[in-house]
Amino acid sequence: MNDPSYGEIRRALRGETVFIPATAEREKYFETYLIPIKNQRGDVISLLWLAHDRRAEMQLQAEQQKAQQELKEEHRRLKEAQAIGQVGSFEWNAETDTIYWSNEMYRIHGLEPNGEIITLDQVMSFLPPDELHEIREKLLRLREEPGILSLHHRIIRADGEERFVVRNIQSFADESGSVTHLSGTLHNITEQKTAEQELLRLKDELTSQAIRKYEELFNSIDQGFCTIDVAFNESGAPVDYKFVEVSPSFENQTGIVNGAGRWMRDIAPDQDEFWFETYGHVALTGESCRFEHFSRPLGRWWSVYAFKIGAPDQRRIGVLFNDITERKQNEKCQAFRLGLSDALRPLTNAVAIQKTVTAMAMEYFGADRCYYAEVEDNTAIIRRDASRPDLPSVSGVYPLAQFPLFQKAVHAGEPTIIENIPATTLIDENxxxxxxxxxxxxxxxxxxxxxxxxxxxxxxxQTESRAWTTAELEMAEEIAEQTWSAVARARAEERLRKSEERFRSLVTATSDVFYKMSGDWTVMYRLEGRDLLVNTDAPNDAWIKTYIPES
Known part of the structure; x- marks a missing residue:
């Protein structure tokens, strides 16, 4: 109840009709009237108290006000959201053929919101000419039958500026299937599109810089580099590989000309299986590896680093490598030199020396034969040769005069390489x-x-044509000098031994007295006892020739 106050009752007693309204705020839902009842003289003799319950009516009003306020807030939030997100909304009414635009739709098109009716022709006027026909056809089709459409296109604003937008539209039909209205949104994605274009530009610029730096590195490195696609058979075994990309240094490092796009089996059909197996393992497992290995068909050593690149199923690897053939040859040469010196050191027999040298040299060069000829009175004497078991020996005596061209060349001291004897004109026919x-x-x-x-x-x-290398010729010259030196030393020691034997025989045959010679072998000192002869210094070649001429 909405009870009257004391003051309000006094007012009614004085003859005033008092109205006390209902107030929902204080939950007083009754309207109250105090009506004075008067006698004939006009005096108030009583009060009529009327109360009207307005609870339901006021609660309904409160709910309506609340709903209106919420709707107003929702409209405000929608407008703010559209403004912030730059998303406008629109609707087309089929019955009136009118188009409604939200405020943000106007702003996106460069117009001030005014609520005026928009026509299809006005909508089309904002489209660029190159997109107008296609978009118009799609919109008209959507007016004919219900459906959903999403379009990415451009618009030309009223101020002439271009905007990128996404237009999402859905048309609705009644029970008969006729389209009644069409609703949609228009999202201004110009900032996003501009950002994407800038990112693409930066990406292209970074890519260009990376490619430029890669190409600079790719073109400047001395090491060889290539990318390889490994081919596998149905059993999963690697059978070949193709050079996809090669560095400018590739040809110099491999000797392979125009390698890009070529398969290894086409370049070297008998390439060692090691290369296919190793590259196949890297392509399948992704495990990088470093190694040094020789290629028999290409005749080179390489130091290699192989690593996986590309997608897992691409079977592509990168190979960074360096031709180490010269280093390996030097190591092999040095090992051969040391081995040959060690082998010759204890030998004192010229034939044994020749046997050792020719056997080791034949193995080192991979030759079929090797021999050393001592030259006496213009005659080549081959006392021992090394050869394959199935080849005849060339040991013998060969007068050089019967080969004039050959004789002239060797007497001139000119090392000679003949790669194909049947085809050469540099040696005598016989x-x-x-x-x-x-x-x-x-x-x-x-x-x-x-x-x-x-x-x-x-x-x-060699029993077949062979392209001997400069390095092989240089090593052969070195071996020739070492052989001559060792043989000459052995021959000198042999002559010395024979001279000593003759000297001893002479002394013991002519006298029972023994002598010790001075250091220069010009003075003889008498010795007592045969056992003292062993202390005598050995005579030199000059003394022997002077005092004991050969018989």
Whole structure:
């Protein structure tokens, strides 16, 4: 109840009709009237108290006000959201053929919101000419039948500026299938699009810089580099690989010309299986590896780092490598030099020396034959040769005069390489025929000149054509000199031993008295006892020639 106050009752007693309204705020839902009842003289003799319950009506009003306020807030939030998100909304009414635009729709198109009716032609006027026809056809089709449409396109604002937008539209039909209205949104994505374009520009710029730096590195490195696609058979075994990309240094490092796009089996059909297996393992497992290995068909050593690149199923690897053939050859040469020196050191017999040198040299060069000829009175004497078991020996005596061209070359001290004897014109025909009979089709010949005279000739031969290298020729020259030196030393020691034997025989045969010679072998001192002879210094070559001439 909405009870009247004391003051309000006093007012009614004085003859005033008092109205006390209902107030929902204080939950007083009754309207109250105090009506004075008067007598004939006009005096108030009583009060009529009327109360009207307005609870339901006021609660309904409160709910309506609350709903209106919420709707107003919702409209405000929607407008703010559209403004913040730059998303406008629109609607087309089929019955009136009118289009409604939200405020943000106007702003996106560069117009001030005014609520005026928008027509389809006005909508189309904001489209660029190159997109107008396609978009118009799609919109008209959506007016004919219900559906959903999403379009990414451009608009030209009223101020001439271009905007990128996304237009999402859905048309609705009644029970008969006729489209009644169409609703949609228009999202201004210009900032996003501009940002995407800037990111793409930056990405392209960074990519260009990276490519530029990669190309600079790719083109400047001395090491070889290539990318390889490994091919596998149905069993999963690697069978070949293709060079996809090669660096400018690739040809110099491999000797392979125009390698990009070529398969290894086409370049070197008999390439070692090691290369296919190793690259296949890297392509399948992704495990990088470093190694040094030789390729027999290409005749080179490489130091290699192989690593996986590309997608897992691409079977592509990168290979960074360096030609270490020269280093390996130097290591091999040094090992051979040390081995040959160790082998010759204890030898004192010239034939044994020749046997050792030719056997080791034949193995080192991978030749079919090797022999050293001592030259005496213009005659080449081969006392021992090394050869494959199935080849005949070339040991023997060969007068050089019967081979004029060959004789001239060796006496000039000129090392000679003949890669294909049947085709050459550099040697005598009779020597060519003799070589062919002995299955010698290619050779290295190194003459040794001492004191202006031909002293020896070192030979390496092959039963087939062979492209001997400069490094092989240089090593052959070195071996020829070492062989001559060792043989000459052995011959000198042999002559010395024989001279000593003759000297001892002479002394013991002519006297029972023994002498000790002075250091220069010009003065003899008498010794007592045969056992003292062993302390006598050995005579030098000059003394022997002077005092004990050869018989």
């Amino acid at each position: 020597l060519k025929e003799q070589c062919i009979q002995l299955q010698i089709l290619s050779y290295i010949c190194v003459p040794v000149i001492k004191n202006g005279e031909l002293s020896g000739i070192f030979f390496l031969t």
